[in-house]
Amino acid sequence: MILYSFRRLVGFAATLLVAAAVIFILLDLLPGDPARFILGINASAEAVANLRLQLGLDAPAHERFWGWLAGMFTGDFGVSYTQRAPVGTLIWDRLGVTVPLTAIAMIISAAVGLPAGIMAARRRGKAPDTITMVVAQLGIAVPNFWFGMLLTLLFAVTLRWLPPGGFTPWHEDVWAALRSLALPGLALGLPQAGILARVMRTALVDVTGQDFIRTARAKGLTKGEAVWRHGVRNALLPVLTILGLQFAFLIAGTIIVENVFYLPGLGRLIFTAISERDLVLVRGATIILVLAVTATMLVTDIAYALIDPRLREGSVR
Amino acid sequence: MAKTTQLFGLILSLGLALTSAALAQPSEIRIGVALEPPMLDPTAGAAEAIDVVTYQNIFEGLVRIDQDGAVQPGLAQDWTISEDGLTYTFELASDVTFHDGSTFDAEDVKFTFDRILASDSINAQKALYEPIEAVEVIDPQTVEFTLSRPDGLFLFNLGRGDAVIVAPESAENNAAEPIGTGPFAFIQWDRGSRVVLERYEPYWGELPALTKASFVFIGDTATLTNALLAGDIDGTNNFAAEALPIFEANPQFKVLVGTTEGETVLATNNAREPFNDVRVRQAIAHAIDREEIIEGATYGYGEPIGSHFAPHHPYYVDLTETYPHDPDAARRLLTEAGYPEGFIATLKLPPVAYAGLSGQIIASQLAEVGIRLELVNMEWAQWLEDVFTNKDYDFTIVAHVEPFDIGIYADPDYYFGYDNPEFQALVEELNATTDEELRRELAVEAQTILAEDAVNGYLFELAQTGVWNAKLEGMWQNAPIEGVVLRDIRWVE
Numbered sequence: 001m002i003l004y005s006f007r008r009l010v011g012f013a014a015t016l017l018v019a020a021a022v023i024f025i026l027l028d029l030l031p032g033d034p035a036r037f038i039l040g041i042n043a044s045a046e047a048v049a050n051l052r053l054q055l056g057l058d059a060p061a062h063e064r065f066w067g068w069l070a071g072m073f074t075g076d077f078g079v080s081y082t083q084r085a086p087v088g089t090l091i092w093d094r095l096g097v098t099v100p101l102t103a104i105a106m107i108i109s110a111a112v113g114l115p116a117g118i119m120a121a122r123r124r125g126k127a128p129d130t131i132t133m134v135v136a137q138l139g140i141a142v143p144n145f146w147f148g149m150l151l152t153l154l155f156a157v158t159l160r161w162l163p164p165g166g167f168t169p170w171h172e173d174v175w176a177a178l179r180s181l182a183l184p185g186l187a188l189g190l191p192q193a194g195i196l197a198r199v200m201r202t203a204l205v206d207v208t209g210q211d212f213i214r215t216a217r218a219k220g221l222t223k224g225e226a227v228w229r230h231g232v233r234n235a236l237l238p239v240l241t242i243l244g245l246q247f248a249f250l251i252a253g254t255i256i257v258e259n260v261f262y263l264p265g266l267g268r269l270i271f272t273a274i275s276e277r278d279l280v281l282v283r284g285a286t287i288i289l290v291l292a293v294t295a296t297m298l299v300t301d302i303a304y305a306l307i308d309p310r311l312r313e314g315s316v317r
Numbered sequence: 318m319a320k321t322t323q324l325f326g327l328i329l330s331l332g333l334a335l336t337s338a339a340l341a342q343p344s345e346i347r348i349g350v351a352l353e354p355p356m357l358d359p360t361a362g363a364a365e366a367i368d369v370v371t372y373q374n375i376f377e378g379l380v381r382i383d384q385d386g387a388v389q390p391g392l393a394q395d396w397t398i399s400e401d402g403l404t405y406t407f408e409l410a411s412d413v414t415f416h417d418g419s420t421f422d423a424e425d426v427k428f429t430f431d432r433i434l435a436s437d438s439i440n441a442q443k444a445l446y447e448p449i450e451a452v453e454v455i456d457p458q459t460v461e462f463t464l465s466r467p468d469g470l471f472l473f474n475l476g477r478g479d480a481v482i483v484a485p486e487s488a489e490n491n492a493a494e495p496i497g498t499g500p501f502a503f504i505q506w507d508r509g510s511r512v513v514l515e516r517y518e519p520y521w522g523e524l525p526a527l528t529k530a531s532f533v534f535i536g537d538t539a540t541l542t543n544a545l546l547a548g549d550i551d552g553t554n555n556f557a558a559e560a561l562p563i564f565e566a567n568p569q570f571k572v573l574v575g576t577t578e579g580e581t582v583l584a585t586n587n588a589r590e591p592f593n594d595v596r597v598r599q600a601i602a603h604a605i606d607r608e609e610i611i612e613g614a615t616y617g618y619g620e621p622i623g624s625h626f627a628p629h630h631p632y633y634v635d636l637t638e639t640y641p642h643d644p645d646a647a648r649r650l651l652t653e654a655g656y657p658e659g660f661i662a663t664l665k666l667p668p669v670a671y672a673g674l675s676g677q678i679i680a681s682q683l684a685e686v687g688i689r690l691e692l693v694n695m696e697w698a699q700w701l702e703d704v705f706t707n708k709d710y711d712f713t714i715v716a717h718v719e720p721f722d723i724g725i726y727a728d729p730d731y732y733f734g735y736d737n738p739e740f741q742a743l744v745e746e747l748n749a750t751t752d753e754e755l756r757r758e759l760a761v762e763a764q765t766i767l768a769e770d771a772v773n774g775y776l777f778e779l780a781q782t783g784v785w786n787a788k789l790e791g792m793w794q795n796a797p798i799e800g801v802v803l804r805d806i807r808w809v810e
Contacts, residue, residue: 032698033706038355040363041705042719043441051439081506082355082362084492093508149539164547165540166533167510249611262535264509275668276355277698284742 004138005302012298019290020072024065033079034277042243055081055250068283071160077284082276087284090269097167097287098258101181101188108189109196109246114239116193117200118232122224124205138193148187148260159169165261168287184261188254192246203235230296248293265291336467344528344808346789348801349550353509353534359478360433363441364798365718368478369554370512370532372800375416376481376497379407379426380472380666384721386629386797392421392482392498393460402467402751409458413521415484422457428485430462442479442770445470470721471488479800500525500804510534514803527805528789545570545784552785552792554801557670564784573783574618575794576629579716581619581671583679583774584704586711588734588766596654598771602640603647604686605679611777614674618780619631624768625723628778629795632760636768637775647686659687662711666692667700672714675776679714708732716779720798723763724748726772735772 004187035051036043052058059067072077113136120132156164162183168176207213208231216226255267267284273281340599359376369644373381393407419440430452433440440446448468451462464471474480487496495503500522501514511533516525533550533750535541538557544550545564556564564570583605587666591597607621620628623636640646651659664680673694690712695703704710710732717725727744731737740763747759768775781796791805 030698031702032696034698034703036701038362038364038707039441040437041701042444042722042725044444046438047441047443050437054439084356089440090508097509149543152540152543152547157543160547164543164549165535166544166549167507169507220726259537260540262510262533262537262540264507265727268509272353275696277699278355 001305004305008298008301012294015294016287016291019294020069020287021065021294023283023286023290024061024068027282028061029288030277032277034279036084067282072287078280080273080281082273082278083281087281090281091266091285091288094264094269094285095267096170097181097263098251098254098267100177101184101254101257101265102247104181104185105189105192105250106243106247108185109192110243112190112195113193114200115250117197118204119226120197120201121204122227124201129201133201133265136194136197139191140198142191143256144187144191145256145260147191148184148257149267151183151187152260165263174248180261180263184257184263187260188250188257190311192250195246196239196242200235203238204231207231207235241300244296248296250290251292252280325506345390345530346527346552346803346806346808347511347550349533349535349544349553350536350801351536351541351553354512357503357506357512359481359497360429360440360483361492368799369801370514371497372478372481373497373499373802373804374501374514374530374800375495375503376443376483377499378478378480378481380476381451381471382476382798384793384795384802386795388476389755390519391476392426398751403464405462405464405471407460407462408461410521411458413498414519415487415498415730416496416517417484417487419484419486421482421498423454423460423482423609425458425482426460427452427454427496428488429480429482432483432488433480438763440479441694442474442477443463445474445477446497449719458651467749469748469751469756470693473720478800480537501530510739525804527803530803532801552783554781554783554792555796556782556784558780558782559619561616561618561782561784568669570788571785571787573781573785573792573794575781575783575796576620576627577716577718577779577781577796578627578720578722578798579718579779580622580625580627580713580722581675581716581776581779582625583675583776584713584715584733585773586708586732586734587772591654591656591660592711594654595770596650597656599640600634600647600650600654601683601687601688601774602771603650604644604683604688605774605776606642606682607637607776609682610675610678613678614671615777615780618782619777622775622778624764624775625717625721625773627765628762629797630721632757632764634764638765639768640771644685651687655686659689661689661691664690664692664712664714665704665710666694666713667693667704667715668696669716671779676713679774681790698775705732707746708734712774714776718779723760723767726767729769733772735770737766737770740766 035055035057039048039108068078080087080090083090086238116132120129123129144291153165155162163180167180170177208227213226213231216230254265255271258265258268270282270285350366350369352366354370355364356362357367357371359367360373378390378393380388381391383389392410392413394410395408397406409423415421430449432438433443433446434449448464448466448471449462450465451463455461481499483491484496500517500520504513504515504519506512511531514530516528535544538560541553542560542563544773561572565572578588585598586591587593597789611617611619611621621637622628623639625632628734651657664676666676676692680692683690704713725731726735727741743759743763747756747763750756750759788808788810789806790809791807792800
């Protein structure tokens, strides 16, 4: 087990290093000079050269790469070109929006998707099943941003129950902060609920056909009791995998929703930084995303291995 | 007894809450703007968004530009100009303090301009202040500028965001915590979300009516529309033209349509074949139908131009009929130039709505005379590198928003690739002239040369289209300079 965890950890570190190198190289190849972007088209070549010097853009690529990598070990992600502020702080502030937003979306997704999937499986082939699956399919097909705009029109413009966008910082008013995340959370979470409902239904239908449910029925449990006590628990495994994937997907996929609701999240930060060629900031934010996703995978792998000894042997993987 | 006190307390707090809400609302404003400034120091970057928030609100210059583009006294209350136009003596306002409490005097003016002109300066408009030879402190209230040559635009340039007065104690931190002398002090910046300003009570001039202003950053047009309709923001200075009808029909809003300094041109690479042939450029000018472009790309908001000059400027002459829309004439000129079948060229488009839409219309207009355009969409950073810096382009569409920037045509290294010694001499003379009548004549001549040479395809002057709560007054209708000036804005019933 220790050896297994160690191997996984080495793989994790290697992935990060390769990702860092790829991110750096790709961004370095992008056309566009950050200094010219900041100073605009009427600035003299001299002013642009001065700024390039100030930003350290003239150093050779390998020096800049190692400098960046070494800095990250001490938590120093560099200073943003355009905003002239530490990258670490800029990203940290944005995580305070993106992480809670993702969490709310996942809670909504699970709270709506799981019961819907269970109900559909239990009424398989009947009207509730068909209706749930059609609605779920619709939820998957509708784009987040469009759904978000419909929600704004109804709840913010017409009913005026919730703010149309923007974000009140947590330290100012927790309730207001939660309210500003409600509509974007729904816009992100409901389409995910559609996916979850379908997965839950399929998993449960698969499980109910298996021997241990028949055994449970033979022991005298009703069909409902057998499904609740044994079926749902077993069907949850594939569902948890999907939830893990959704977390990674949502963290990286909030860009559009953050734009529609003008939320100061990580997605919007990266979006602006790319268009302004704020390469230090893009690099820092991207590596944080890679870190979040690979760490989730590392934790999932080790947790699975703890539960299922077969995975540690190497025969399965 | 306890119950009565409780009830009384409840009524009192409710009453307080209601009255404070009633009192607070009319002196605060929330303004939606599309772009967030990357930082808040107008002397260290060219982004328009910086000036939108800070210009004349947080920071002030020696002079200020008013709504009509005229120069008004600012921190300099009065000035005298020597006979030869080389010495400017400014009398500074008294009792002026920076928002951190430090006092303003002539030393701050000298510091500001020495900083702009320093060899390691990163001021985006340093070139405009190059005529300054020396800045001398006469006494704390008097400062003298010596120029190396007369400069007709000197006072106007002092009124730009790039020349606002900063203090040696705070200049370094202005990017994140701007400290100026203006009527509003910086309070907080929730990055990605908003910047909050508050009225600066010890302000030396007349206090504005607003006590608080927030600039809220909303990039998406549909979202901005919803925020206005939901009452989340009170207005925006420049809104997408296609959505204006929603607000024109709504009595809760007023739409202010004004002019800007943005000359939108079909920029042409004059250094490249076949555009180095004036007949080809004339053919393009004949092929363009401005009315159709304005209708399609800006929904009718925008004024046709025939040269690189803003129609509201006193020196403007209408040259839109230099090459009237005439596809036959265009084909004739192309045949004369040796392209009877036309040719293929690329049109590189920056990521702004007016460029994308104009590009499609122009492509179909030029196709009528045989010029087939390949449209290439680009990000700003890529556009700046490919088109602006490397001059690797045939055509592009962009609005040049600097005030009075006809001088860019006198630089043969500018991305237009236009090299005309006669024009260069003319601009040199114009720059060195302070006599109004003579300046006007020279400016008219310069406009005419550009129109006749058809250096670029001259399309239209961008309009400023503001949408505001109908109960607001005092917003600028025009944008002679970048900025959302809060000074005169107030709520009325």
